[in-house]
Amino acid sequence: MSSKIYLKEPIVSVEWLQNNLVADNLIVLDGTINKVFDASQNQIPGARLFDIKKKFSDTSNPFPSAFPSAEQFQKEARALGINNDSAIVVYDDKGIYSSARVWWLFKAFGYTNVAVLDGGFPAWLKAEYPTESMKLYTGDSGDFEANLQPQFMKFFKDVQDASKNKTHNIIDARSAGRFNCTVPEPREGLRMGTIPNSVNLPFTDLLENGILKSKKDLAKAFYMVADKNDAIIFSCGSGLTACVLALGAEISGYKNISVYDGSWTEWGSLVKG
Numbered sequence: 001m002s003s004k005i006y007l008k009e010p011i012v013s014v015e016w017l018q019n020n021l022v023a024d025n026l027i028v029l030d031g032t033i034n035k036v037f038d039a040s041q042n043q044i045p046g047a048r049l050f051d052i053k054k055k056f057s058d059t060s061n062p063f064p065s066a067f068p069s070a071e072q073f074q075k076e077a078r079a080l081g082i083n084n085d086s087a088i089v090v091y092d093d094k095g096i097y098s099s100a101r102v103w104w105l106f107k108a109f110g111y112t113n114v115a116v117l118d119g120g121f122p123a124w125l126k127a128e129y130p131t132e133s134m135k136l137y138t139g140d141s142g143d144f145e146a147n148l149q150p151q152f153m154k155f156f157k158d159v160q161d162a163s164k165n166k167t168h169n170i171i172d173a174r175s176a177g178r179f180n181c182t183v184p185e186p187r188e189g190l191r192m193g194t195i196p197n198s199v200n201l202p203f204t205d206l207l208e209n210g211i212l213k214s215k216k217d218l219a220k221a222f223y224m225v226a227d228k229n230d231a232i233i234f235s236c237g238s239g240l241t242a243c244v245l246a247l248g249a250e251i252s253g254y255k256n257i258s259v260y261d262g263s264w265t266e267w268g269s270l271v272k273g
Contacts, residue, residue, distance in 0.1 A: 005087045007115045010103065010250050011212060014123045017089055021045060025087050029080070031102035032092040032121075033065075033240065042131040044091065044124055048080045049136070050102050055079075063269070064238045065101070067153050067261045073109050074146035082142040091117035091124070095210015100243035104259060110147030116247060119211040154233050154260045156270060162233055163196050169226045170198035173236035173245045174264065187237070187265060193273045195235060195264070199225050203236065203244040212248065219252045228254055235260040235267075 004025040020026055029050040030043055037049060050056065055076045058066040068076075082088065088106060092099040099116045106114040117124070125131070154162070162168040172194060177183035179200040181192040194200075205221055206213055213221075226232055232254060234242035242259045249257050260267075 004085065007087055007113050010115050010247055011118050012089055012115045013118050014127050014129060017117060018129050023087065025085050027082055027086045027088050029088060029090040029102060031090045031099045033098035037134060037136055039133050041134045043134045045130055045132045050080065050090065052098060052101060056105060063262045063266045065240060070109060070146040070148045073105065074144060077144040078142045080137055080142065081139045082144040084143055084145055086113065086142065088114040089117055090114065091120040093121045095120045095122055096207060096212060096244055098240050100247045101240045104152065104243040104246055108149055108152035110149050122210055152258055154258045156262055156266055159195065159233060159260050166197055168231040168233045170195055170233045170235060171225055171245060172198045172200050173203040173234060173241040175202050176200055190265060191268050191273050193268055195267055198235065201225050201245060203241040206244060206248040215251060218248045222249055222252050222254065231256045233258050233260050235263045237263055238265045239263045
């Protein structure tokens, strides 16, 4: 008997994943940033490496992890055996970090049957669920079709307009120290600063030991910076942790949300302080 699942929430627990690993249409993606294949490392059984940096970014862009074309995304997703009816669960090695970017990329290309693993690989290990040596995917190609949803991603000109005309709430996921310019940017040569008319909500405020806080706590965090019907652009250092805020916002019932792809790395490089 075949069993197919549809993900109703953008987040699933490690217990849920362990119970559903055998589902016919389940695909588990390891979306750990900067991860390279290494057979001595462990993974969740059956996981496939989602290489954000090399396969799912526009590597010709001078800024890191830049949004890929629909053609590129579709080609690389198919190479991982992803189909139009796949149920995708993505995790990373930090808890919830780059996995949210993978989730957001799928949404930006019109795919909703995707969720983030709450707590990621650390939570999986803590629960003492089985692991296996890292394996390269060598199975069949998938039939995944990318269908770009332009409202999910914002680019430099969009954010310039939003900042100047205050058409959107711009919410920055960087730490308070970086937002307030009391600590330097980790990227060498990048100036400190903030996008004008932006506010700060560090992505770490949504997490407790790599696991998302309760719906009530998430709602409270967002209530402090935006109303439910506001148009929101999330920003961060390079477009990764802004997606953690997007994940928390979606769970909290916010609808009109987008991510600034280049984030502070692009803004701080192009706009002189």
